[in-house]
Amino acid sequence: MTDAAGPLLYVTPTDPALATGGRAKLSRLHQSLLHDLLGDGFHRLVLPSRGPNPVAAILRGQIDGIDAASLSALSDRIAGHRIERIFLDGSNLGSAARAIKRRHPAVRVITFCHNVEARFFLGALRASPTPRSLAVLAANLNAERAAVRASDMIITLSDRDSALLQRLYGRGADAVLPLAIEDGYRRDALPPPRSPAPTPYLLFVGGGFYANRDAVRWYADRVAPRLAIETMIVGHGMEQCPPAPGITLVGAVEDLAPWYAHALAVVAPIRDGSGMKTKVAEALMFGKRIIATAEAFSGYAPSVVVANRQCDDPASFAAAISEACGDPPPGFDPAIRLLYDRFHAPAVARAGLAAIISA
Numbered sequence: 001m002t003d004a005a006g007p008l009l010y011v012t013p014t015d016p017a018l019a020t021g022g023r024a025k026l027s028r029l030h031q032s033l034l035h036d037l038l039g040d041g042f043h044r045l046v047l048p049s050r051g052p053n054p055v056a057a058i059l060r061g062q063i064d065g066i067d068a069a070s071l072s073a074l075s076d077r078i079a080g081h082r083i084e085r086i087f088l089d090g091s092n093l094g095s096a097a098r099a100i101k102r103r104h105p106a107v108r109v110i111t112f113c114h115n116v117e118a119r120f121f122l123g124a125l126r127a128s129p130t131p132r133s134l135a136v137l138a139a140n141l142n143a144e145r146a147a148v149r150a151s152d153m154i155i156t157l158s159d160r161d162s163a164l165l166q167r168l169y170g171r172g173a174d175a176v177l178p179l180a181i182e183d184g185y186r187r188d189a190l191p192p193p194r195s196p197a198p199t200p201y202l203l204f205v206g207g208g209f210y211a212n213r214d215a216v217r218w219y220a221d222r223v224a225p226r227l228a229i230e231t232m233i234v235g236h237g238m239e240q241c242p243p244a245p246g247i248t249l250v251g252a253v254e255d256l257a258p259w260y261a262h263a264l265a266v267v268a269p270i271r272d273g274s275g276m277k278t279k280v281a282e283a284l285m286f287g288k289r290i291i292a293t294a295e296a297f298s299g300y301a302p303s304v305v306v307a308n309r310q311c312d313d314p315a316s317f318a319a320a321i322s323e324a325c326g327d328p329p330p331g332f333d334p335a336i337r338l339l340y341d342r343f344h345a346p347a348v349a350r351a352g353l354a355a356i357i358s359a
Contacts, residue, residue, distance in 0.1 A: 157299055202231040229264065234259055
């Protein structure tokens with residue numbers, strides 16, 4: 001335990017036992033690190049999972065388990081445990097930040113922004129222009145505005161997100177804490193994936209949300225036809241993407257390690273989104289060369305981009321892949337792995353969180 005200040009309450013809509021996607025995994029890591037730093041001074045409140053909110057509540061930004069009952073429970077926890085600091089797991093919890101400041105003005109509110117939610121859900125609206133998508137955007141915009149106004153400290157994953165908060169709400173981040181992930185690399189020899197994966201193959205990893213589906217669609221239409229190598233698409237929900245030549249839709253797998261271990265390289269043709277892309281840090285962790293767009297590399301250090309290949313048009317993307325096929329990178333590149341250790345390992349995040357909670 002390294003922090004001598006008062007108790008901290010971590011408020012999240014994500015049950016750490018059910019963490020699956022990149023956002024949930026980062027939340028789980030932050031909770032583990034804060035508990036390590038604070039010991040008995042760390043408390044957690046997991047917001048309840050609720051059905052659709054009434055329209056009036058949505059328009060007030062009461063989403064992700066935030067309502068009158070959960071705000072009352074939050075206030076009781078603050079009083080009962082003499083909480084001095086709140087760590088909100090997402091700017092979509094802005095209604096909680098506002099309520100805390102009204103009821104407990106002396107409590108310090110720290111909000112961690114996984115994305116600029118307004119930007120993320122604008123992209124989702126563009127991808128699926130429905131009344132529901134518009135309502136979700138409005139709810140997150142209102143919640144995020146409340147978070148920025150009511151928080152004592154705002155944390156973003158990148159300088160880009162900080163600048164966008166400044167443009168949207170008139171206030172940028174007080175601290176930037178880049179994405180980190182638990183070390184899942186195993187040094188033992190791994191058998192090839194059981195699914196009929198060719199050798200060699202390229203690997204795309206990601207869940208089935210709009211930016212990943214758009215990336216696979218663009219890649220399948222514009223890049224894959226130029227290639228003589230198969231690309232495996234791994235991730236929950238991705239098996240529902242339209243089939244295409246040169247693309248194998250695997251979907252969810254129990255263990256990503258064999259898929260990374262036997263891939264020639266990792267591709268990340270992301271063209272939209274916010275925050276940082278977990279798949280890039282994950283590839284660094286497994287020592288895999290990455291061929292990706294500027295959007296996929298957003299928030300990553302220049303040395304990460306230089307060590308890999310940034311390509312933003314189909315011809316250069318295909319050329320980079322063909323070059324990798326002609327001169328295959330090592331199955332595990334220590335120089336690539338070093339970038340994970342330097343920028344995105346848990347120890348790096350722990351030091352950043354320690355500085356933030358003691359500020």
